[in-house]
Amino acid sequence: MADAGGSKRLWLEEDIESDLRWSYTVKSILHTGKSEFQDVELVDTGPFGKVLLLDGKLQSAERDEFVYHECLVHPALLAHPCPKTVFIAGGGEGSTAREVLRHKTVEKCVMVDIDGVVVTFCKKHLDVNKEAFEDPRLELIIGDARSGLEGYDGKFDVIVGDLADPVWGNPCYQLYTQAYYEMCKSKLNPGGVLVTQSGPAGVLSCTEVYTVIHNTLKQVFPKVVPAAHHVPSFADTWGWQIAFCDEATGAELGEAEIDARIAARVEGELAHYDGRCHARSSR
Amino acid sequence: MADAGGSKRLWLEEDIESDLRWSYTVKSILHTGKSEFQDVELVDTGPFGKVLLLDGKLQSAERDEFVYHECLVHPALLAHPCPKTVFIAGGGEGSTAREVLRHKTVEKCVMVDIDGVVVTFCKKHLDVNKEAFEDPRLELIIGDARSGLEGYDGKFDVIVGDLADPVWGNPCYQLYTQAYYEMCKSKLNPGGVLVTQSGPAGVLSCTEVYTVIHNTLKQVFPKVVPAAHHVPSFADTWGWQIAFCDEATGAELGEAEIDARIAARVEGELAHYDGRCHARSSR
Amino acid sequence: MADAGGSKRLWLEEDIESDLRWSYTVKSILHTGKSEFQDVELVDTGPFGKVLLLDGKLQSAERDEFVYHECLVHPALLAHPCPKTVFIAGGGEGSTAREVLRHKTVEKCVMVDIDGVVVTFCKKHLDVNKEAFEDPRLELIIGDARSGLEGYDGKFDVIVGDLADPVWGNPCYQLYTQAYYEMCKSKLNPGGVLVTQSGPAGVLSCTEVYTVIHNTLKQVFPKVVPAAHHVPSFADTWGWQIAFCDEATGAELGEAEIDARIAARVEGELAHYDGRCHARSSR
């Protein structure tokens, strides 16, 4: 009895909005469970390979997670002249850390995620991040990202926000406020860079949180550069904001310079991000 | 991470008709595969417990399979004065054999199912039928039911048809024809009884195959009694036909007589079928 | 551009339970709106013809509403020796009144439904009930059924409850309580009969409200007879309870007597209900 592979009867339904649904076929259910903080599901799907869902929202798909994670991490780290210390707020899945640790300049990467169950789970199941989780440069803390950063003894060159979207009442909401960004800024070294995922950025969805996050960051940082890229499994274009402590650090790099910095600083081949992609993603 | 149990995101969709769909939540996928003959799926569902699907059609659900299997087996065996030998065409799942073997009068039950993969699979996974599969009175043959019956050395008191619905082009179609029923009759002992599942029998669906099977049987047997009962997981009322070689055997039994025969002849408690149910199921 | 008729892209989804969904294709949307009390939709569907939905629950389908309405009305009216006055609680759609008014003995039928919008709407759109709405024997009152009955000057031979299912917090809940049934009894003439729809009565669903309503009625009436029949568009077997003020009135009638009373008292042909159906529907 070989694997059916192609059943069109088992579906995973994700509500993108209350009036818009994204459904993909399911090949097998690798895990469904609940942590203290959220529903956790790992499902092997027809169109996207293995996908991780938190509270029913797809966070990462085997087939295209490289788009989201490369676009989150590399523009910010490459914009910095020499990032040695990186803080990740959230990122429990490990893919963000994986991309950060490809940068040869990075000496320490501190990641604080609130959900130990998700971290343990991803460590075990996501082969692609195994190496990152074992990298001695990674310091992994289970706890609240805000207090983890505030109480951390030392400052960082880059802070990466890889968090669920801000939703009223949801604890992540606190990690998208002006007060939080001010605290972040105080924990950045001179010339420091902050990047945060900033929700859907499609032509119809960008007003939900993307532009709001941009404007909040502008209250705190002198220069904030938006970026966006379509992520198929998210069923939308996704957005990021890169905020600079110094306008100088944020000077726009040409395609050739991006490609040169990648070649010089990043271990291995990137699957997606390069100078061309940089130009297209910039808003 | 306890079992979520209640995710409303994973669904199994079953097409009842091309314009009518029955969808139930999925807790886990126990198996999806393909045999030489059909797609085979065993899925743990929210509303119906574990369900077995063949070619995407629900065949049996943990929560209510007793309705279908009790209504298929007991009326026919109880109508017979003393059923000793029973032939099952199809029935690979094992539940029909289980109900047959509860009859203390039964000395031999021959079951012929074409799909060895399904049989092996159900033997392994359906605990509720384990005992039946190991009963020494059961003779299990993997092969075509028609030639299995025709070539069998000996006759039977009762023949039970537990087959997929007749659909043009599908091999089961051959097991609902007048020629097949004539052969069956020649393999029945005097006073013998044939029962066959006969498809959906709801007020809107009964003209699909239910009445056709009734009429086909009437060409061959002097008395044919239709019965029907709503099976929730089938999303419809389901039908059976009981055909009698002698009109005398088919004399309608009163509620009390049904209850008395159950008490005298059947091992253990029935979950559903009794004199009251008999009266309601008769058409 | 002829009517497509067969698009398999437009669907109406009805949640039968939170883990069980019934979906049928849509040919056209005749109306969607909201009254003061509920969402009202009239939709032409592939499998069931035109269907009326209140708060997203199918109430009545062109193809099979006769099952529900005949089984609600005729057993109760035929059990009574000579029903002249009938009260309908709910029933705004008009089909219940239609069946009541087919009884030649009926001189007056008072119907009290809370939702004038639904009544006006059904009067206009449901051709099959036009005649009933114009029958001079019908007195139609828009208001609360309980106070409508309590305040009515006069008593009734039969009271029919054609209400949405009892759900905590929903106003209909009041119309399934012991106190309500006691009031009803006080408004029945000697030998009077009360019948009420009593929710899903399938082998898996009957414990939700069906058996509860039965037990509540038993606190008030000396004899309560349950009945049930599969209604395809409801995706379940449906239930009714007939309660009798006198045990004598409730004496079980044979099939022949049912058929004889139908012939003598009911105008036109019934599509479904007869002596045979009566036997099958009784629990």
Added chain:
Amino acid sequence: MADAGGSKRLWLEEDIESDLRWSYTVKSILHTGKSEFQDVELVDTGPFGKVLLLDGKLQSAERDEFVYHECLVHPALLAHPCPKTVFIAGGGEGSTAREVLRHKTVEKCVMVDIDGVVVTFCKKHLDVNKEAFEDPRLELIIGDARSGLEGYDGKFDVIVGDLADPVWGNPCYQLYTQAYYEMCKSKLNPGGVLVTQSGPAGVLSCTEVYTVIHNTLKQVFPKVVPAAHHVPSFADTWGWQIAFCDEATGAELGEAEIDARIAARVEGELAHYDGRCHARSSR
């Protein structure tokens, strides 16, 4: 009874792939029908406003059709120094013609679509294209685009392909072949430009037809520039190819030059396309 507006029960299901489904709520069905060539549906939806579907594939949505049509038309026309004559293959909906006719330089626009029913239908229902359909510069021909172009007496400055995606066996397939593009080239004036929609261009879907069309065009034209932009209602990034008879015409224009040409040549405000968008859409 006000419009419900927010029912979450009526859905339109679009199969993006066989294992990926896009479902949106339906407010009303304005039309469903069949022409000689295809199923035609116009439906008012929750997330996208009124949408036009051909053979069940969304072609154009009120809320975001400007993205597709502006990106199809303006880059090609603006790249040309002074487009006076434009040929549209397909485009029956009228939106492509509308964007073409905004160019003040355009003196004649010939549009050939095979489906007169769709054209008549869109003329009547799509208010936003009314003016374009009445523009005296538009010559509308119902017929096969290939023979319409081949037999046309005269050449064009720009040819626009606004056709359904190439699918084996589907007649549109012929309009994506090398032979067809060679014929097109022979009907272009010196310095002429051809642009064609070229199917899904997402990171996972671009190998389906997008890169194939690019390569086919490269066999015929000295310079072919790919472009792509996420269109929310299409549930993917969409692609276009601009092919140039002369490499010189295809010289990349800077953002400022794009903006200047828009200001000088296009009537009214564009909703989406500008120099910034141009940079992002280029691949």
